[in-house]
Amino acid sequence: MMNALREDLTQMNMVVRQLAVDTDLYTLPSTTIRTPDLEPQPVKIKARNVNVFYGEKQAIHDVSIDIPEKAVTAFIGPSGCGKSTFLRCFNRMNDTIEGSRVDGLIELDGRSIIDRSLDVVELRARVGMVFQKPNPFPKSIYENIAYGPRIHGLVRSKADLDEIVERSLRKAGLFDEVKDRLHDTATGLSGGQQQRLCIARAIAVSPEVILMDEPCSALDPIATARVEELIDELRENYTIIIVTHSMQQAARVSQRTAMFHLGNLVEEGPTEKIFTSPEVKRTQDYITGRFG
Amino acid sequence: MSDTSSSLPQQRQHSTIRAGIAKRHARERRFRAYGIAAICAALTAVAILFGMILYKGVPAFWQANVELEIFFDPEIIKVPERPQPQPGQSPAELEKQQLAWERQVTMVNWNRVIKAAIRKAAPDVEIDTKQALSIIETNGRYELRDMFVNDPGLLGQTVTVNLLASANADNWLKGNIDRNLPDAQQQLSAPARALADRLLEEGTIRFAFAWHLFTNVDSRSAPASAGLAGAFMGSLYMMLVVIVLAVPLGVGSAIYLEEFAPKNRFTDFIEVNINNLAAVPSIVFGLLGAAVFINFFHLPLSAPIVGGLVLTLMTLPTIIIATRSALRAVPPSLRQAALGLGASKTQTVFHHVLPVTYPGVLTATIIGVAQALGETAPLLLIGMNAFVAAVPGTPFEQSTALPVQIFLWQGNENRNFFEARTSAAIIVLLALMLALNAIAIYLRTRLERRK
Ligand SMILES: Nc1ncnc2c1ncn2[C@@H]1O[C@H](COP(=O)(O)OP(=O)(O)OP(=O)(O)O)[C@@H](O)[C@H]1O
Numbered sequence A: 001m002m003n004a005l006r007e008d009l010t011q012m013n014m015v016v017r018q019l020a021v022d023t024d025l026y027t028l029p030s031t032t033i034r035t036p037d038l039e040p041q042p043v044k045i046k047a048r049n050v051n052v053f054y055g056e057k058q059a060i061h062d063v064s065i066d067i068p069e070k071a072v073t074a075f076i077g078p079s080g081c082g083k084s085t086f087l088r089c090f091n092r093m094n095d096t097i098e099g100s101r102v103d104g105l106i107e108l109d110g111r112s113i114i115d116r117s118l119d120v121v122e123l124r125a126r127v128g129m130v131f132q133k134p135n136p137f138p139k140s141i142y143e144n145i146a147y148g149p150r151i152h153g154l155v156r157s158k159a160d161l162d163e164i165v166e167r168s169l170r171k172a173g174l175f176d177e178v179k180d181r182l183h184d185t186a187t188g189l190s191g192g193q194q195q196r197l198c199i200a201r202a203i204a205v206s207p208e209v210i211l212m213d214e215p216c217s218a219l220d221p222i223a224t225a226r227v228e229e230l231i232d233e234l235r236e237n238y239t240i241i242i243v244t245h246s247m248q249q250a251a252r253v254s255q256r257t258a259m260f261h262l263g264n265l266v267e268e269g270p271t272e273k274i275f276t277s278p279e280v281k282r283t284q285d286y287i288t289g290r291f292g
Numbered sequence B: 001m002s003d004t005s006s007s008l009p010q011q012r013q014h015s016t017i018r019a020g021i022a023k024r025h026a027r028e029r030r031f032r033a034y035g036i037a038a039i040c041a042a043l044t045a046v047a048i049l050f051g052m053i054l055y056k057g058v059p060a061f062w063q064a065n066v067e068l069e070i071f072f073d074p075e076i077i078k079v080p081e082r083p084q085p086q087p088g089q090s091p092a093e094l095e096k097q098q099l100a101w102e103r104q105v106t107m108v109n110w111n112r113v114i115k116a117a118i119r120k121a122a123p124d125v126e127i128d129t130k131q132a133l134s135i136i137e138t139n140g141r142y143e144l145r146d147m148f149v150n151d152p153g154l155l156g157q158t159v160t161v162n163l164l165a166s167a168n169a170d171n172w173l174k175g176n177i178d179r180n181l182p183d184a185q186q187q188l189s190a191p192a193r194a195l196a197d198r199l200l201e202e203g204t205i206r207f208a209f210a211w212h213l214f215t216n217v218d219s220r221s222a223p224a225s226a227g228l229a230g231a232f233m234g235s236l237y238m239m240l241v242v243i244v245l246a247v248p249l250g251v252g253s254a255i256y257l258e259e260f261a262p263k264n265r266f267t268d269f270i271e272v273n274i275n276n277l278a279a280v281p282s283i284v285f286g287l288l289g290a291a292v293f294i295n296f297f298h299l300p301l302s303a304p305i306v307g308g309l310v311l312t313l314m315t316l317p318t319i320i321i322a323t324r325s326a327l328r329a330v331p332p333s334l335r336q337a338a339l340g341l342g343a344s345k346t347q348t349v350f351h352h353v354l355p356v357t358y359p360g361v362l363t364a365t366i367i368g369v370a371q372a373l374g375e376t377a378p379l380l381l382i383g384m385n386a387f388v389a390a391v392p393g394t395p396f397e398q399s400t401a402l403p404v405q406i407f408l409w410q411g412n413e414n415r416n417f418f419e420a421r422t423s424a425a426i427i428v429l430l431a432l433m434l435a436l437n438a439i440a441i442y443l444r445t446r447l448e449r450r451k
């Protein structure tokens, strides 16, 4: 009797969830996300029941999450829990990995990005990415920034391009340091400068979302502080998702935090709440350093 | 953990490590000694090889020239005036007349002109005509004829002309022949040898740099005038064919296989076979070339185009394999950077990945081309060992190639003379290879500096 009831309940639950997914998809306007100390933010990216496989191995299990617009969302969790994998779903970088497969629903501004009707080039112009290790092109600083606008046909003239390069470098807080050597090779910059160059390069194509996978892990504290400052400034105009192993960093730069473990989303909410009164014990344990 | 309890085992451990250190250092020193010994052995072998080739080949670059006062004697050169264009005459007719005139000039007994000049150079020597002429290379008369055809005004004048000494005279004067051998075993008769010695002493015969080695084609009747121009052009055409075909094909297939091809059984199969192809003996490619290009496509025999095609097949695997490994060595972060910005696959490859691999691809290409340049066996099978006494004007004309020329000269019956010639040809081939390698190194450092 109890068993039957429980089964019914689970089934109902599933139906409701499916309904939620279906209706959300087509009817409901994008909802808003409330975060303390912040205006309610519209949803920029919506993910529902996302599964990611590498061959036979499943790296992400049934993750659903809403990413607010013009805010910083941090992904935290122990190594190998699938943060990078999940992050890569948002600009389909997983496509480049042999044998990977993504299913479920991911929408950017209400438009599905998983089905192949969306051109991946367009998607990546809208969703930029900064990688863990600074990876400037082995070309000049100028060329590094100019490449994106050029391939997307965003510029008409050399003057336009010069302006974009300067603006992007200024936004990344790098212009004053490199303005005299724009045509020197980018690989001659320090690690921190290279990473800011990579951020400038991502900004240059005016994306709406910037994905950052442990952007400070190769940097010293001072460079890290500069990048964090930068992230805070960028929040005004961009939706940012950052993967980090540093709890302090997550606490400093993000408004919302998502905690992952073994490919599952454990908990998600306003950063302050996650760090002060998490609902799940595993989150608490991870944040206080008891595992990870 | 107290000091006393740990110190004993620790000390023991330290002494064990110390004992091991001596052994480790010894091993390192031994290994270094092996390495140095190996390098020394290799260097010695190379030094001996180059030393031998230079020792034998360098003298061949200087050849005996005979400076003669040639009198264009109207008594001997009895030909009419050179036909001039007449009013109302068609160009074809004029050409026909001039050809007839040239034929007459060729019929002139130029040897008599030369003999007269030799007599004048050494008036007191008793020698018969045939013996006197034997110290001049047989192409001498054609040189005089050409001079006269170009300038009929020479008739009745005396001009100083440098003629090549014959191969036998050159040999004798260089001391390549044992001077104590009896007459019966000498190539030149006793009076001719005496004449040559005397002319050398008087300065009429001089050793001069043999430019004709680079400007003349091979010759059998006049071995002293034989040169490498034909073989050089043949090799050059083949190299061009190889570069034009093998580089784009090889680099293109490498890019496709490495970057675009789906990873499945079929591509695995192709990959294995490309590796196999690299190991196929070159003579097999020659057989293939003869069967496919000559028998099936009816391309001309002995032509550089066929040689180039065969060598292209041979070079392709080298270039493909090297390019693929260069592509594979490009760090994935570079691809990610480009893809993450929204570059398409093709843009990523051509804008970012390929430029990084240029130095590697370039080196592979030059090594491949250098290998092709030195290849002989497959060329023998497509008829490039034919005797060709002309510089090929196009890749479709008959020609020989540098390594084949070396092979042919090595087999020439005039051993004494051609031994040095062969080494000289080897020097030219090696110089060409060194030049190729120098270009490769230069381009490579330039490309790498630009990065
Ligand atoms: N290219 C790949 N092929 C196969 N498995 C992969 C690949 N990339 C990641 N994985 C696996 O997927 C799981 C999640 O990896 P992911 O890189 O997303 O973890 P992460 O949370 O980013 O870890 P870290 O914090 O160490 O970067 C891991 O178990 C990993 O082994």
Ligand SMILES: [Mg+2]
Pocket (backbone or CB within 6 Å): A083, A084, A085, A213
């Ligand atoms: Mg990661």
